[in-house]
Amino acid sequence: MQPGLDPAQWARLAEIRDNLIARIAEAETEGWLGEIEGLQVSLAGAEEKLRQLDAEQAGRHTAVDLGIPAFRDIAGRGGASPLPPQ
Known part of the structure; x- marks a missing residue:
């Protein structure tokens, strides 16, 4: 993200973008x-800053799939096996 962009300013940037469109x-x-x-150049700048803020926010809230281990993956851990070897 570009230095100086504050996520709290997203609504203000959206307002500026909407005003530029009008x-x-x-x-x-x-x-x-x-x-x-000139207005189109300003609009492109405002939209780019909004994209940067959106990307930054998406990066902060990305879910990480840690997976769920299957029984066979954890059954052999620690201690003796309950079944005799075959």
């Missing part, structure tokens, strides 16, 4: 072509 739509409606490119 501003791009307005600029397109009004024909402000020069404004659109």
Whole structure:
């Protein structure tokens, strides 16, 4: 994750992203072509930061499958076998 990104700021970044989307739509409606490119660059940056935060959060909550040992895997551990060798 990029230094300085705070997971607590996810909601604020999402709000900024949503605002940029609305501003791009307005600029397109009004024909402000020069404004659109700058807003799209800002939108791409906000979306990238959100992806980084999402990836960081997903990494923190990844489940690890430790497996469940089968009886045959643990039966021979410690002590004598209850059955005589065949």
